[in-house]
Amino acid sequence: MERLNQYVEKIINLDWVNIGLSIAIFLVFLVFRKMFTTLTKKLVLGLSKRTSTKVIRDVLKSYEKPLRFLFVVIGTYLALQYLEYSTLTDQRGIQRLYRSFIIFTIGWGLYNYMTYYSNAVTNFARKAELDKESMLIPFVSKILRVLVVIVTFIIILDNWGFDISTFVAGLGIGGLAFALAAQDTIGNFFGGIIIITERPFRKGDWIETPTVEGGVEDITFRSTKIRTFSDTLVVIPNSTLANEAITNWTEMGRRRVYFSLGIRQSTSSRKLQTLRDRIDHELKLFEDIASDTVIVRFEEFAESSYNLMVTYFTETNQWAPFMEIREKAHFRILEVLEEEGIHVSAPANLVMSEEPLDVVNHEVKE
Numbered sequence: 001m002e003r004l005n006q007y008v009e010k011i012i013n014l015d016w017v018n019i020g021l022s023i024a025i026f027l028v029f030l031v032f033r034k035m036f037t038t039l040t041k042k043l044v045l046g047l048s049k050r051t052s053t054k055v056i057r058d059v060l061k062s063y064e065k066p067l068r069f070l071f072v073v074i075g076t077y078l079a080l081q082y083l084e085y086s087t088l089t090d091q092r093g094i095q096r097l098y099r100s101f102i103i104f105t106i107g108w109g110l111y112n113y114m115t116y117y118s119n120a121v122t123n124f125a126r127k128a129e130l131d132k133e134s135m136l137i138p139f140v141s142k143i144l145r146v147l148v149v150i151v152t153f154i155i156i157l158d159n160w161g162f163d164i165s166t167f168v169a170g171l172g173i174g175g176l177a178f179a180l181a182a183q184d185t186i187g188n189f190f191g192g193i194i195i196i197t198e199r200p201f202r203k204g205d206w207i208e209t210p211t212v213e214g215g216v217e218d219i220t221f222r223s224t225k226i227r228t229f230s231d232t233l234v235v236i237p238n239s240t241l242a243n244e245a246i247t248n249w250t251e252m253g254r255r256r257v258y259f260s261l262g263i264r265q266s267t268s269s270r271k272l273q274t275l276r277d278r279i280d281h282e283l284k285l286f287e288d289i290a291s292d293t294v295i296v297r298f299e300e301f302a303e304s305s306y307n308l309m310v311t312y313f314t315e316t317n318q319w320a321p322f323m324e325i326r327e328k329a330h331f332r333i334l335e336v337l338e339e340e341g342i343h344v345s346a347p348a349n350l351v352m353s354e355e356p357l358d359v360v361n362h363e364v365k366e
Contacts, residue, residue, distance in 0.1 A: 022079035029075025033068045040067060062112035066105045073101045100156050107152030114144040188222045191238030195219060205250040211236060254290060254313040255322045257329070262305035264345045271342060272298065272306060278336050279310060286332075288315050288325045305345035 029036070077098055158164050201207045205216050207226070214228035224241050226234045261279075263272060276296050284291040290313045299309035310333075314325045337344070 022081075026075045026079040029071050029078075033071040033075075036071045037064060037067045059109075059113060062115075063109035066108040066112070069108075070102070070105045073098065073105070096159055099159050103152060103155050103159060107148055107155075110148045110152075111145055114141055114148060188238040191240075191242035192219060192222070192224075194242045195224065195238055200246045201248045201250070205248055208247040208249065209236075209241065209244045211240065211244060249317070252317040254293075254315060255317050256311065256313050257326050258309075258311040260299060261308040261310055261333070262302060262345045263308060264343050265304065265306060267306065267342055271340065272308075275336065275340055275342055276308060278340070279308070279333055282332050282336060283310075283312055283329060286325070286329060288321070289313070289329065290315055 080094070154164055195201075201216055203216055203218065206214065207216060212226050212228065212234045214226040214234065217225040217227050217233070219225070219238070223235045223237050226236060228234055263275070267275075276298060280294060280296040283289055283294045283296070293311075293313040295309070295311050297309050299307045301307075312329075314322050316322055316325070
């Protein structure tokens, strides 16, 4: 009771002029914090003419809201100077509190700066030779943001006198227990890292694995989302996908057509040669067929036919145009057969094959 009376007496004896000044200082910083932030941005830009303006602008944009918060913190600190707060409460605790506010403000700005479009992340992407659509860029951004949060939290704990070494050791033991309890999740996480760093496919690519075939819609820390032919969405764990053979059809420069044409054995050798030459000539006339990849050859003597091998590559790798080109070529081959009066011994054994082709070297393997 006596201590309470002492505090009441101290409050009564306070200088109310200083209290008014304290309130005025706080209101000034609260009302004009946006103006203070704008002036600070102009001052920094003026003093940093030798530095890349994009870097400075990214930093200032990241610290715009944290600076407004910091000006309010500074306003409360200066206002308390007029209240002789050391006589009312623990001055050491107040100092720790304001240091924590400053550390939090710095961490907040760094967290904002580590976005996937910031200069720091884009510079990393350029040095790593990643394109703008690479899934690794937002992945790295998230990792950096998590690190900023962890470091900021640890520094604040250290400011309040906590034993950081014990805390870090506790995190290590807890992390080991978590790793043992979540092996599948961690496996998927590292599978995602492997997929992103090796880049076997990108968002929007059409891929085929032993598990699924479809277009890649998204990749997260745990799984990859693939849209199939039937328009269903399949979610595959990254650990499974990272250990499978992946065929990326989007990376093809062209699509290959291959089939055997069975001709009746009653056909003369002269007629067979004429047919071979005409098919070869007609296919090379197609604008959408790479003429240097057309191959028509007498392949083998089958049990009931002479087989002509026909293969070529279309200039497109898109499915619908590819099917249209192949159909036109088949109709033209039928017309040649009719014009030459040659009949097939059985329905042609059409085996479509889609294999990557080196667009630069135009290598065709027979």
